[in-house]
Amino acid sequence: MACKAKTPRSLKVEVIMATTLNVNGTNAASGTSPRSTWSEEVRVLARERNAVILAHNYQLPEIQDIADHVGDSLGLSRIAAETDADEVIFCGVHFMAETAKILSPEKRVFIPDANAGCSLADTINADQLREWKAQHPGAIVVSYVNTTAEVKALTDVCCTSSNAADVVRSIDPEQEILFLPDQFLGAHVRRVTGRNNIHVWAGECHVHADISPSDLVDTVRANTDAELYIHPECGCTTSALWMAESGEIPGNNTHILSTGGMLEEAKKSTSERVLVATEIGMLHQLRKANPTTEFLPVNPQAACPFMQMITPEKLLKCLREGTDEVFVDKRTADAARTAVERMIAIGNPGSGE
Structure with missing residues (x-):
């Protein structure tokens, strides 16, 4: 296994929460406009700029609710490329906005806070x-x-969490593979493909990695009849499969899913309760997709501080002032686009995360 780069996991990063609105709808912290005025100004400015607003599934609920499209990074970037918008406002982390720029080189792409990074990337x-x-x-x-x-x-x-195994299967079985950067997704791909010639980079998303086996075991044992949705980036994936194989939890109730896969599964679920192992922003979309099912986080503290750097105030500033624009030089963008297009040509591009 390759050496792991220094990650922010050991750093105590303060989670930046959305500014709270009081019961009158006025921003209690800064005294700015009520929510209705904020949303109206966002929509007016977006129309004036001919901008499409994209929000990742892990964004704050108010950002998701104002967006034109909500989803995973690759799916949103492909939507952006198909729209007739002049500008793309990507509410997510920086690599996602870069991907949108790669697939829409003729559009101006903005992110409301350029410092919104990603511990995995x-x-x-x-x-x-x-x-x-x-x-x-x-x-x-x-x-x-x-x-x-x-x-x-x-x-x-390239690959996504939903098609990583398909991408690997498309490669000659004798061909050595370097898989990066997520070690848990890489381990999942090794397991389902049975290949032993895959070298996996020792990277991780600090939020998903901290959804631990102990979190999973405690939550599952407290909710024995619940279904379980697990993102393959999670540190508890192997434990979940072991519990399913040992019969401690029903195997047919355990689903290893991308964010897009979780939404599709949620829409058809008839379960009373579903346990979700991924970043907690995902719960907002799951609950909207199926209001009759209770969706509970395996780890209620699994909030990405970088995703939460995109606040309503920063989105409004981005639309007012055109900050922060994302640039990718042509040579880099062309080479990166080729890697994405090769994945799409294989079929089943699935969801981005």
Whole structure:
């Protein structure tokens, strides 16, 4: 396994919560306009700029509710490319806005806070990938879309959490593979494909990694009749499969799913209760998709501080002032786009995370 880059996991990053509105609808902290006025101004400015507002599933609920489209990063970037908007306002983390720019080079792309990074994407940079490739000449590089544009540009083919196994199966079984950056998704791909010639980068999303086996065991044992949705980036995935295989939890109630897969499963679920192992922003969309089912987090503290840096105030400022614009140089964008297009050509591009 490759050496792991320094990640923010050990850092105590303060979670930035959305500014609270009081019962009269006025911003209690800053005295700015009521929510209705905020949403009206957002919509007016978006129309004036001919901008499409995209919100990732992990965004704050008020950001999700004002967006034109809510979803995963790749799905949203593909939607942006198909719209006739001049501008894309991507409410997510920075690599997601980069992906939108890669797929829509003719559009102006903005993110309400350029400092909204990603602990997973930060676990590997272009120089580290070049060094890893040099250690394994001839290997095929498969990169999860949760990577920077520079890393995608050095990638042979991208993948998503829902199609990672299909992408790997499309590669000659004798071909050595470098899979990055998520070690838990990589382990899942190894398990379902049965391949032992996959080298996995030791990266992780600090939020998903901290959804631990103990969180899972305690929550499942307290809700024995509930279904279980688990994102393959989670640190508890192996434990969930072991519990299912041992019969402690029903195997047919345990689902390893991307964010998009969770939404599709939620729409058809008839369960009274579903336990969800992913970032807690996802609960908002799940509850909207199926109001009759109770969706509970496996770890209620699993909130991404970087996602929560996109606040209503910053979205409004972005629309008023055109901050912060995202740029990807043409050479990098062209190479990165090729890696994404190769994935799409394989079929079943699925969801971004």
